[in-house]
Amino acid sequence: MSHTTNELLRKALHIGFGLFALALKWIPWWAAAIVAAVAVLGNWLALHRIVGTRVARHERGYDAGIVLYPLVVMLLIVIFRDHIAYAGIVWAILAFGDGMATVIARFARIAPLPWNRAKSWGGFAAFVVFGFLAGWGVGWWLGEKDVLAIAIAVVAAAIGESLDLHINDNITVPFAASVALIIAAIHPVVPFGQWPHTPVWLIVNTVLALIGYAAKSVNFSGALGGWVLGTILIFGAGWPMYVALLAFFIIGSATTKLGYKRKADQGLAQEGGGRRGFSHAFSNVGVAAICSIAVSRLFRADAVELAIIAYLMGIASLATAAADTTASEVGQLIGRRAFLPLTLKRVPVGTEGAISIEGTVAGAIGGALVAIFSIAALNTMFPDFRMGIETIAPIALAAFLGSYIESLAGSWNRKQSDPIPNGVLNFFNTVAGAFLLYVLRGLTA
Known part of the structure; x- marks a missing residue:
């Protein structure tokens, strides 16, 4: 009945x-x-x-x-x-x-x-x-x-x-x-903080959105959405956060295009010719945008220590996105053996949630590169907050662990009759990376 x-x-x-x-x-x-x-x-x-x-x-x-x-x-x-x-x-x-x-x-x-x-x-x-x-x-x-x-x-x-x-x-x-x-x-609601060189970086953001569209790295919605999110990062947290986004975009686009024909022949390539849309942009950059707005509010409320933590969480979310994208794309291209992250059971390459040694190593490198470039930029804008390996290492570790957690979620998701869209898992992945950085920061403080 x-x-x-x-x-x-x-x-x-x-x-x-x-x-x-x-x-x-x-x-x-x-x-x-x-x-x-x-x-x-x-x-x-x-x-x-x-x-x-x-x-x-x-x-x-x-x-x-x-x-x-x-x-x-x-x-x-x-x-x-x-x-x-x-x-x-x-x-x-x-x-x-x-x-x-x-x-x-x-x-x-x-x-x-x-x-x-x-x-x-x-x-x-x-x-x-x-x-x-x-x-x-x-x-x-x-x-x-x-x-x-x-x-x-x-x-x-x-x-x-x-x-x-x-x-x-x-x-x-x-x-x-x-x-x-x-x-x-968070007081005050407006205006956003004013960071140095903002007009220059807004122009850079616009030019890169057009280049990304022309190079077929993103479709129209991806270019527009990426431009909006990039603008939020620049206004909210300044150009160092945008450097983190730029590092993620370059690494993600390069690994997506790498061996695209071979991945496409195997049915493993990113749909749409590798062009990513707004859903991809938001799922990977949305957390960083939220953190950037928080950074602006907290700095203007003179909560400097909290603002720095929010800044690092935003960077960690982008490093996690880079680690996840790199691990997936490289693993599908050169990974010899794919296995499930929890049981280590062998599965075909391209299985949702599966990982490989090659992809995992590449993902760790991708996340670490975003951390290195971002902290170098952050040190330039905030010379009083000199950060080194003690900051880079937790970000890289959070990115690696966040990417691994996403693999666990993907492995679970593939068994569901009504699976969660991949974009949601990617957003969850960046949330996990940001949260893990917050935890690791507290443990190492």
């Missing part, structure tokens, strides 16, 4: 639960977290007994989304316990933005989104409008009146919800909103 989901009832409960964000003004964070934990158990064990199994997308009466929603709310409350307004704002965006996007999209599809035709402009607009109104209202109620930061968080969440990531919206929406809110709310 087929199972039918009452999507309107499901979203009504989704939105209604968001009203409880207003209660964060009166109850302590630990009590709110306990209530959310109880809701996790209730949604798992009892919700279908109260309103029926039609609220779930599975005949058992619950699904991942129903359980994840209160679990994410609990995590938001715990993470933002010292600034509970942020938890309330993200909760409201998730409840009303994501909820109304689905409801409105049923009646006003208008036109499909160019980057995901399963989503419509009607749903996207509904997310932005209702998400902003709810986020601003809850923020005002809880004492957070930074309208611009809330608007940035809503747009980031709406974009995250609209992407075909094969990841539950209860994860992507609060993640995107939280990261954007944290970065945008």
Whole structure:
């Protein structure tokens, strides 16, 4: 017997639960977290007994989304316990933005989104409008009146919800909103820091975007997206971060083009003639762009030590992207034996998640090169923060480990009936590299 989901009832409960964000003004964070934990158990064990199994997308009466929603709310409350307004704002965006996007999209599809035709402009607009109104209202109620930061968080969440990531919206929406809110709310919101030689590097960025397109290293969306991301890096963190991007781009493009015909004949080459698009650009450079914005905000707030850490995390993310790309491309070209990263089982070359000795060594070198060039540039702009092998080594190690973690994720992903897109894994890979640098930096400080 087929199972039918009452999507309107499901979203009504989704939105209604968001009203409880207003209660964060009166109850302590630990009590709110306990209530959310109880809701996790209730949604798992009892919700279908109260309103029926039609609220779930599975005949058992619950699904991942129903359980994840209160679990994410609990995590938001715990993470933002010292600034509970942020938890309330993200909760409201998730409840009303994501909820109304689905409801409105049923009646006003208008036109499909160019980057995901399963989503419509009607749903996207509904997310932005209702998400902003709810986020601003809850923020005002809880004492957070930074309208611009809330608007940035809503747009980031709406974009995250609209992407075909094969990841539950209860994860992507609060993640995107939280990261954007944290970065945008660091005082002051505007303007970006002014770094030396910015106009020159903006010209360089434009010229390189055109060269990359002409050389068929990127398609139009890749050139435009890369130009936007490069501009963010230059304005946010200055030219040393752009040097890291440039090193990654040169290494990644060179290894992708290396032996392309041979890889294409074996069905292993990058699609589109090796030209990369916006999804590739964002999945590899998105974390560095986030870190660059944080660098600008932190420097202007005189939090210099934190700004340097954010800077190094951005560099580590690009070094990780270089390590992953180099390992994959070189391994597919000259790797003699491919094996799974966890079990070491032999598999055909080109198997998702597989690694080779040749590719692994090449990846480690690629990540280390990005680290070396970037730190040399950073030392030039910040002579008071002279950094050497004690900084380069953790970045190179974080890049290597991040790339290896991505191989583990890819090995798991290939077994799934509905696999996660490669771009999502690449983004996860750069997040892992940045986080590992943060951990290693703390261990070696």
